[in-house]
Amino acid sequence: MPTEARGRVLVVDDEPNAAKVLSAILSDDGYRVFCAADVPQAEAILSRKDIDAIITDMKMPGKDGMQLFEFASERFPEIPVIFLTAYGSVDSAVHAITRGAYYYFIKPPDYLKLKGMLARAVEQCTLKRELAQLRKRLAGETGAERIIGGNLEMVRIYEVIEAVKDSGSSVLISGETGTGKELIARSLHYGSIRRDKPFVAVNCAAIPRELMESELFGYEKGAFSGAVARRVGRFEAASEGTIFLDEIGELELSLQAKLLRVLQEKEIERLGSNRKIRVNFRVISSTNRDLKKDVAAGTFREDLYYRLNVVQINVPPLRQRKDDIPLLAAEFCREFGLKEGKELDLSNEVVRSLCDYDWPGNIRQLRNIIERAAVLAKGGRITPRQLPDDIIGGEAGERGGGDGKTLRELQSDAIRKALRECRGNKSLVAKTLGISRKALYKRLGELNL
Template identity: 70%
Template sequence: MQGHVLIVDDEPNAARVLSAILTGDGHMVSSVADVPAAERLLKSRDIDVIITDLRMPGKDGMQLFEYAVEHFPDIPVIFLTAYGSVDSAVNAVTRGAFYYFIKPPDYVKLKSMVARAVEQRTLKRQVAELRKQVAERDGAGRLIGTSAGMQKIYDTVEAVKNSMSSVLICGETGTGKELIARSLHYGSVRRDRPFVAVNCAAFPRELMESELFGYEKGAFSGASARRVGRFEAAADGTLFLDEIGELELSLQAKLLRALQEKEIERLGSNRKIKVNIRVVSSTNRDLKREIANGSFREDLYYRLNVVQINVPALRERREDIPLLITEFVREFGLNEGRSLRISDEVMKALVGFPWPGNVRQLRNTIERAVVMARGGEITFKHLPEEIMAGLDEQPLSSEPKTLRELEEEAILQALRECDGNKSRVAKKLGISRKTLYKRLDDLGM
């Protein structure tokens, strides 16, 4: 089984020999001379195995191992070490490293261990994907809301879910566009076929084409084995092109041709491969404006935009916020093994917050609050600082406020400043606790 191996070694000859051996075994190999370069590459490439020297100038292999454990825990790490540092390597293995070799290594055994490491990495990916699909089919991550905007989305999804027509999902970042794409797929007759998502903003131009269409061995430097692209991986299923507005013009032309002809060519090949997929795309841009600016092809826009779904921003469907908060508190509470509730004052304040990051920001806020809450209730002190600052900076209305509204604002402000402590709130407002409770009851708080 072939994979992408990262070699980290400050000895050029050793790295060159190992790279040649693994490339000859069919693996794609990237080689760097220090840990900072390795960390940068891990962020930009899909690595299956790390092989690292233990002792290097600056950061050493152990520090790279600790970085990988924290940020990429599923990538197996193999150590190369001299006799004098065997104890360190053994210690790393006890902490989760895949294997270690004493320099110079037994290359036959090393090739065998790399193959096993790649297989382990592949199995972990497959298990994670299966768990994700099961969770999606069981309703985890489902669309939530009863607002008019959400009802319109439900109706559209139900009407077009079994169609092969392309769907364009438009909306601000964080509104849940991918959830809608997944609902279209897992609610359709294609639910047992692949759902393949690709973020068009996540890959540089030179990698994006190979991600979409794949490549043949030898198509470019480092292409040591054939790779299937996202189009082929989504066979008979759904290909989700997230943030399609970020795609460069040259790739837009190739994408349009693939959609029109329903066939692709891998890089380095002139053999045409038929593809039968349903394409769903999303954007947070105004594509008509992009067309006018010359940065998006009009013909591709109409090819993708057979059916359009517009997702409202969270501030435009505030009636859904309590439902979302309740669901997120339940979900993250289960993850933490605790049952929590959110105070009425916090709920009211969060409903009034503008949520520039939309549902994603709300979800992250509730996740943090659940983790931070030590009792059974989420209060203002469990909210992030930026949310609290936003609550304090709500814009004043241009219309004069009623005495009731001013009284309500004063009580909410005092509740925030006193972390919901009623005794301190009453003292701050200069009223008795009994009067405070009566005011809260009268105001529906």
């Protein structure tokens, strides 16, 4: 059984032998086990790893299991906590149960019963997380948004995101307008150890130049005419989290110099103040321009470019990943069907037309087209009647993957391609296709793959 198959368990016990025995038993049962000898070490692991259940001793030197339970309940309420306790502290364990702990066992535990209880606890944690994600999506929240696609270039982007998500290094995301650069920035943040900290997005192209400095750095009361109260800037608001500088190439040179200093020193000064404020943030920036050409032309600082471009992610335009169009269109169809109170699907003719089109506006344009069609659709299916004339005609581009295939065949092709490019790793396949593993296995069965 794969290491990750049954979940990740944190075992907390100050007795090394007890932790070693329990770790070996759970590892043999298919769990990935992390061990901590005390509460501070356990808290550090919880902050870095995605844990599905905690098994903790009640009595330990320093902070005890109850204090760990309180920490986990506040920071990670979805993670079930199972206590191991001696006879003398049963009352404490029962008290913890009344406050929301999952279960408790008297030491030494019945390991068969413990494994059964743990399996149910991990399943409960998984269901809670899936429900939370569903609620976010239905409420239109922008938390851990999904990137959808099985194209080889997209698989490489997922691999980069996974590798650098917890790093403090700057990331520069480049690509045409509408390719989903902000979605990648949000995935980097909400998939990282900073997920519970602020994500602050700044559109450098949308804020007037004369207001940009005060937006970024904030100001004190009376700093200029109209400054009737102190205002915290975007960098200060992003402290301990991530600041996303969208369309960084639009920033004027004078502000580029100030930005470089902030990135180097991790200090800001509000306008109208001489006091330096320490800020700890990660910077992710994006651009639809060729910043190397801007550097050569003298409109973008070379030192700032290298400071921002520690890790670069290049997002391909939609016309270069047309095999992802059926997946994207189906997801948007589901999303807007829910909003409109309709159960919608796409006709084969619509899918072929979408694949034939060149999408100058990229994913954003595709999303808008599907939203429009979902509003106009009268039955349970989106047909060519709901598409604009230029999409139906397909004059803008070459045939991009329709080839007369049915939607079922296109889905099958997309899954087969993802299986090849992910070398059969079904967890990665599900992630790249933007679906759960359970949904992937269901589709594999339906398509006889």
